[in-house]
Amino acid sequence: MIRPLAWVALIVGGYFLPPLLGGATLIYNTLVVIAIFAVMAYGQDIVLSDLGEVSLAHTAFFATGAYAAGILAVEYGWGAWATLAASCAAALVLAVILGLITLRAREFAFSLVTYAANVVCYTICYNWNALGGSDGFVGVPPLDLSVPGLRLTALSNKDLWPYAYGLLVLTLYFVSRFRRSKLGHAALMVHMNAPLATMSGLDPGKVRLLVFMVSAPLTALGGWLYAYQRAYVGPDLFETYFLVLMLTAVVLIGRRVLSGPLIGISVLMVQKSYLSFGAYFDKIVLGVVLVLVLCVFPGGVSGVLAAGWRRVRA
Amino acid sequence: MNVWQQLANGVIMGHAYALIAIGWTLLLGAARLVNFGHGQMYMLGAFMAWWATKATGMPYYAAIPVAVIAGAVLGAVMQRAMLRLTLQQNLVSLMIVTLGFGQIIEGTAGLAFGVKPRMIASPLNETNLHWGPVLLTAQDVAVVVVTIAMFILLRFVMNRGLAGSWVRMVAEDPRLTQLAGVNVAQVYLGIFAFEGAAVALAATLVAPRTPIITSMGFDEVIMTFVVVVLGGVGSVAGSYVAGLALGVFSAFFGALVAPAYTTAAAFLVMIPIMVLRPGGLASGGGPSR
Numbered sequence: 030m031i032r033p034l035a036w037v038a039l040i041v042g043g044y045f046l047p048p049l050l051g052g053a054t055l056i057y058n059t060l061v062v063i064a065i066f067a068v069m070a071y072g073q074d075i076v077l078s079d080l081g082e083v084s085l086a087h088t089a090f091f092a093t094g095a096y097a098a099g100i101l102a103v104e105y106g107w108g109a110w111a112t113l114a115a116s117c118a119a120a121l122v123l124a125v126i127l128g129l130i131t132l133r134a135r136e137f138a139f140s141l142v143t144y145a146a147n148v149v150c151y152t153i154c155y156n157w158n159a160l161g162g163s164d165g166f167v168g169v170p171p172l173d174l175s176v177p178g179l180r181l182t183a184l185s186n187k188d189l190w191p192y193a194y195g196l197l198v199l200t201l202y203f204v205s206r207f208r209r210s211k212l213g214h215a216a217l218m219v220h221m222n223a224p225l226a227t228m229s230g231l232d233p234g235k236v237r238l239l240v241f242m243v244s245a246p247l248t249a250l251g252g253w254l255y256a257y258q259r260a261y262v263g264p265d266l267f268e269t270y271f272l273v274l275m276l277t278a279v280v281l282i283g284r285r286v287l288s289g290p291l292i293g294i295s296v297l298m299v300q301k302s303y304l305s306f307g308a309y310f311d312k313i314v315l316g317v318v319l320v321l322v323l324c325v326f327p328g329g330v331s332g333v334l335a336a337g338w339r340r341v342r343a
Numbered sequence: 344m345n346v347w348q349q350l351a352n353g354v355i356m357g358h359a360y361a362l363i364a365i366g367w368t369l370l371l372g373a374a375r376l377v378n379f380g381h382g383q384m385y386m387l388g389a390f391m392a393w394w395a396t397k398a399t400g401m402p403y404y405a406a407i408p409v410a411v412i413a414g415a416v417l418g419a420v421m422q423r424a425m426l427r428l429t430l431q432q433n434l435v436s437l438m439i440v441t442l443g444f445g446q447i448i449e450g451t452a453g454l455a456f457g458v459k460p461r462m463i464a465s466p467l468n469e470t471n472l473h474w475g476p477v478l479l480t481a482q483d484v485a486v487v488v489v490t491i492a493m494f495i496l497l498r499f500v501m502n503r504g505l506a507g508s509w510v511r512m513v514a515e516d517p518r519l520t521q522l523a524g525v526n527v528a529q530v531y532l533g534i535f536a537f538e539g540a541a542v543a544l545a546a547t548l549v550a551p552r553t554p555i556i557t558s559m560g561f562d563e564v565i566m567t568f569v570v571v572v573l574g575g576v577g578s579v580a581g582s583y584v585a586g587l588a589l590g591v592f593s594a595f596f597g598a599l600v601a602p603a604y605t606t607a608a609a610f611l612v613m614i615p616i617m618v619l620r621p622g623g624l625a626s627g628g629g630p631s632r
Contacts, residue, residue, distance in 0.1 A: 077435075081435060082435065083435055083438050083439060130614055130617075130618055131617075131618075132618075133618070134617055134618075136375075136434050136435065137371070137375065137376075137377040137434060137438065138617055140377060140438055141377065141568055141572060141617070142614060142617050144568065145568065145569075145610040145613060145614060145617075146610075146614075148565060148606060148607065148610055149607045149610050149611065152603070152604060152606055152607040153604075153607060155603075156601075156603040156604065269442070269445070269446075269561060272442070273442055273443065273446055276439050276442065277443075280436075280439065308453075309449075309450040309451075309453035309454045310450065310454070311450070312446045312447070312449055312450030312453070313446070313447050313450035313451060313454075315443070315446050316443040316444060316445070316446030316447035316448075316450065317443070317447060318443075319439060319440065319442065319443030319446070320424060320440050320443040320444060320447065323428065323436045323439060323440045323443070324424050324425060324427065324428065324440060327428075327433075327436065
């Protein structure tokens with residue numbers, strides 16, 4: 030009884046975080062972007078932590094979600110619910126294609142093919158005018174999730190906060206359910222010991238494909254909301270920055286920690302909003318954090334804390 | 344279309360691809376490592392050469408060793424930081440770490456060299472050569488000659504030298520190599536220093552042909568992915584042939600179809616190969632964990 034209540038309290042408390050922190054515009058901007066990027070990072074988290082592979086195509090999934098929303102909203106006047114479905118569907122199609130291509134590829138072969146896919150998507154978006162070319166699509170309308178009898182629109186980041194936060198909470202719930210699901214267990218087994226998984230009657234290829242298909246729409250959802258948040262989609266969405274951001278967020282706290290990517294993104298975004306000395310400096314910070322964590326503290330912050338706790342108790 | 348000119352462009356481009364990829368070929372073959380910081384190391388090599396000629400006024404030929412030594416040191420430092428992960432063969436973490444190094448190099452170069460495009464002043468670039476219907480510069484010829492020399496040298500060292508046999512032993516089984524009395528950590532350090540030096544050398548020769556900017560890293564070496572994969576893991580001769588084929592393919596695809604889609608086309612060629620023989624790529628040469 031205590032646990033669910035604590036969760037509810039935490040979720041409700043989280044919602045009132047921006048006013049508690051003073052409610053300035055920068056607070057709202059930072060927190061909305063944290064929620065969006067955290068959702069993006071959870072897609073990568075599932076692949077990296079549970080499947081043990083590095084997907085470089087997740088920037089493409091992120092961009093796919095954003096492009097689907099941007100194009101359909103700007104060019105065809107679709108509503109936000111329709112673009113939501115389209116974003117997930119587009120990412121899913123891409124994930125199926127890529128998943129089938131990489132069915133037997135492991136480790137660097139997997140990473141190289143996913144990277145190649147990312148480059149192909151980027152080149153197509155950058156050069157094809159139907160997809161906005163190098164200019165992208167400017168003027169994505171504000172988010173409007175109104176249903177009959179209920180007006181749900183978001184003109185500013187302050188208005189956007191409930192939706193971004195809601196999406197984040199749903200994502201967290203989804204990921205925790207995934208880890209306790211049959212597929213989540215299967216993924217871990219394939220990651221830890223593929224021959225044993227096969228002997229237990231699992232098909233590693235199928236498990237990998239399914240996990241990939243679960244993770245892609247998640248990252249695309251982040252992209253979907255990002256399109257509305259910054260009112261613009263363009264080829265910059267494919268930048269390595271987003272890839273490094275999600276990877277750093279996952280490894281910083283430690284793999285397979287539910288709150289890990291959220292805390293990781295929060296730390297990185299707070300640095301970017303409040304302690305930034307320019308884009309180059311931010312790049313160095315991101316790189317140093319990534320190298321330091323993996324080379325010196327491979328377990329991430331949670332690993333360091335666990336080791337410290339063991340020492341205290343011993 | 345001037346077919347001979349396109350063919351010459353393709354051959355030159357192909358040698359450039361092969362030269363940029365040579366360090367990575369060894370890295371992938373011996374250590375099964377993918378270095379996603381390769382592009383930024385290339386960029387840094389080019390900017391070291393530019394800085395050396397600009398700041399100290401030294402001639403282009405003297406700037407080449409400066410950049411190469413800096414590249415070797417950078418490679419060794421990176422490997423020293425990653426040593427524990429390398430010895431554990433933690434390939435997933437290593438890939439992410441190299442991405443991190445790429446970010447550090449790019450950010451640092453941005454702070455140090457600014458955002459403006461630069462031009463490496465090479466006297467070879469000023470010399471035009473006419474050969475029938477084909478026009479090229481001495482710089483182009485230098486790229487081709489040095490690439491061929493480097494590949495012959497690498498092949499010779501790998502097949503004949505003691506260092507080459509160590510590298511092949513490490514590729515086969517690092518733990519057993521350690522037991523045989525070879526300092527595996529030193530071998531990895533050497534491989535990375537070579538990778539850094541080779542990509543810097545490639546940068547000093549290839550980069551003077553176009554303006555350089557600090558954000559060019561990834562784009563400039565995208566093709567090396569394809570070269571390394573098409574050539575087969577760690578195959579020295581294979582990556583030379585793959586580089587050459589890719590260069591000619593790019594030149595004609597660019598001239599006949601659309602230059603903007605050349606990279607995408609090259610990757611689309613690569614993907615079916617990865618699908619058809621992933622086992623040969625992922626498990627070839629290295630230990631099966």
